[in-house]
Amino acid sequence: MRRIGLYWFGNDLRVHDNANLQQASAVVDQLLCVYCLDPAWLAPNQYGMANLSSQRWRFLKEALQDLDRNLQQAGQQLLVCYAAPVAAISALVAKHAVSVVYRSRHVGFQERQTWQALQKRLPGLRFVESDTQTLFNLKDLPFAQLPQAFTPFKDLVEHLPVDHPLPPPDALPPCPAPKSDWLLNFPVYLPATSALDPDMAFHGGETAGKKHLKAYFHSSHPNHYKDRRNGLDGWENSSKFSPWLAHGNLSVRKIYAELRRYEQENGANESTYWLYFELLWREYFQWYAQQYGKQLFAFRGIQQRKPLTCFYPERFQKWCNGYTPYPLVNACMKQLKATGYMSNRARQIVASCLVNELAVDWRFGAAYFEQHLLDYDVASNWGNWQYLAGVGADPRGQRHFDMEKQTRLYDPQGKFIQKWQAEVRNLPLDSVDAADWPVDPATAKLASILSA
Numbered sequence: 290m291r292r293i294g295l296y297w298f299g300n301d302l303r304v305h306d307n308a309n310l311q312q313a314s315a316v317v318d319q320l321l322c323v324y325c326l327d328p329a330w331l332a333p334n335q336y337g338m339a340n341l342s343s344q345r346w347r348f349l350k351e352a353l354q355d356l357d358r359n360l361q362q363a364g365q366q367l368l369v370c371y372a373a374p375v376a377a378i379s380a381l382v383a384k385h386a387v388s389v390v391y392r393s394r395h396v397g398f399q400e401r402q403t404w405q406a407l408q409k410r411l412p413g414l415r416f417v418e419s420d421t422q423t424l425f426n427l428k429d430l431p432f433a434q435l436p437q438a439f440t441p442f443k444d445l446v447e448h449l450p451v452d453h454p455l456p457p458p459d460a461l462p463p464c465p466a467p468k469s470d471w472l473l474n475f476p477v478y479l480p481a482t483s484a485l486d487p488d489m490a491f492h493g494g495e496t497a498g499k500k501h502l503k504a505y506f507h508s509s510h511p512n513h514y515k516d517r518r519n520g521l522d523g524w525e526n527s528s529k530f531s532p533w534l535a536h537g538n539l540s541v542r543k544i545y546a547e548l549r550r551y552e553q554e555n556g557a558n559e560s561t562y563w564l565y566f567e568l569l570w571r572e573y574f575q576w577y578a579q580q581y582g583k584q585l586f587a588f589r590g591i592q593q594r595k596p597l598t599c600f601y602p603e604r605f606q607k608w609c610n611g612y613t614p615y616p617l618v619n620a621c622m623k624q625l626k627a628t629g630y631m632s633n634r635a636r637q638i639v640a641s642c643l644v645n646e647l648a649v650d651w652r653f654g655a656a657y658f659e660q661h662l663l664d665y666d667v668a669s670n671w672g673n674w675q676y677l678a679g680v681g682a683d684p685r686g687q688r689h690f691d692m693e694k695q696t697r698l699y700d701p702q703g704k705f706i707q708k709w710q711a712e713v714r715n716l717p718l719d720s721v722d723a724a725d726w727p728v729d730p731a732t733a734k735l736a737s738i739l740s741a
């Protein structure tokens with residue numbers, strides 16, 4: 290009897306180093322390659338924001354088109370369903386008598402729930418999941434409970450061996466449906482912003498990601514990474530791997546292998562080590578999301594500590610649009626909106642500003658980043674926000690950055706602020722002062738009695 294498999298692509302949009310694709314091609318006679326674009330991503334979430342900005346959508350669309358081209362080279366093609374995954378996959382399983390479903394492990398809470406819901410809905414089917422998005426496999430981690438801070442985690446894992454990345458499959462089992470059904474076809478119209486800042490030219494897809502990886506490790510940039518990584522602008526300051534990593538266009542094991550090759554050929558130094566160190570931060574947050582589930586999104590975080598913040602709609606809007614009293618923050622936020630990218634230092638500065646200067650609930654900042662970051666990754670985003678808000682993996686508690694000092698350090702000549710036309714100063718934080726709030730006469734009388 291013919292065995293038909295379904296490969297459900299998620300944040301692993303690539304054919305190289307994809308253990309599931311290799312496994313599927315060895316086991317099944319025919320294969321459906323499917324991606325689900327969930328309509329829920331376009332509707333407002335609990336923070337009133339859609340998950341995908343037009344920049345994020347452009348990058349994702351490019352990544353899907355590239356995946357389709359790469360699958361075609363191996364005799365396959367990609368079906369993109371505009372539907373909720375459980376419904377779409379169940380329908381395809383029934384229509385094509387699928388007996389095994391493959392996917393890469395996703396550490397996100399909702400994504401895990403969806404995977405479980407699918408298994409419940411389709412009893413009797415085989416479900417295969419592999420670790421393709423992390424350096425290490427879950428089963429090889431040398432602890433049962435993730436350490437509550439990064440340093441003990443790093444000490445436990447940094448010398449563990451990392452699997453070699455797998456090559457792309459030469460050929461994949463054919464698709465069981467006629468070609469006409471399987472054209473990469475987006476049933477929804479979504480505006481995909483094409484205007485890019487030439488300094489931040491990210492294009493989605495495995496092909497663009499691999500090209501960038503090669504260029505990076507054939508330059509001298511890795512030798513200067515540690516000194517430059519805090520720069521607010523400039524393509525060469527940091528690796529810029531994150532958007533391709535987040536979509537799985539680049540495998541983190543492939544990056545690791547390239548880094549080791551670079552070190553062998555050019556010598557290892559503090560900077561090349563630091564690049565690995567940052568990949569370990571990413572790794573930490575992946576397993577952190579896996580361990581803490583929905584606590585990743587909780588106001589009190591994993592610390593169960595209540596931040597002294599709430600929600601001020603006006604302050605939040607000013608932060609999003611770059612109209613706070615802090616020009617550096619405004620420049621960073623304008624950069625994010627225009628390009629979908631912001632350096633790590635800039636993310637720390639604007640997050641600290643939102644929580645400490647504007648006293649706004651950190652989860653709104655995380656949701657805004659989710660909407661706009663090309664490299665949005667559930668684990669790294671919400672994990673870093675918790676850290677900055679003092680409710681996450683930081684043993685030191687809340688990080689409060691001095692805005693003036695950060696400006697002096699990272700934009701001493703004001704060039705970055707000027708580039709984003711964010712020089713405006715003396716903007717009030719609130720348009721209504723507490724003293725101007727309309728107060729009814731009875732309350733005013735009570736207040737005067739109490740203050741007498």
Ligand SMILES: Cc1cc2nc3c(=O)[nH]c(=O)nc-3n(C[C@H](O)[C@H](O)[C@H](O)COP(=O)(O)OP(=O)(O)OC[C@H]3O[C@@H](n4cnc5c(N)ncnc54)[C@H](O)[C@@H]3O)c2cc1C
Pocket residue numbers: 518527528529530531532534535564567568570571572574631632633634636637640658662664665666667669670671673674677
């Ligand atoms: C509030 C906040 C939100 C963030 N949200 C995300 C997110 O949604 N997606 C995301 O990939 N990163 C996120 N980061 C981490 C970091 O800012 C980005 O990974 C980095 O800026 C991406 O640029 P790069 O690839 O040039 O990084 P590089 O400095 O070149 O680092 C190399 C790689 O290491 C990893 N890395 C570096 N720093 C971190 C870190 N602090 N946490 C986790 N991984 C790290 C990334 O995979 C990155 O691509 C966030 C940081 C903060 C402070």
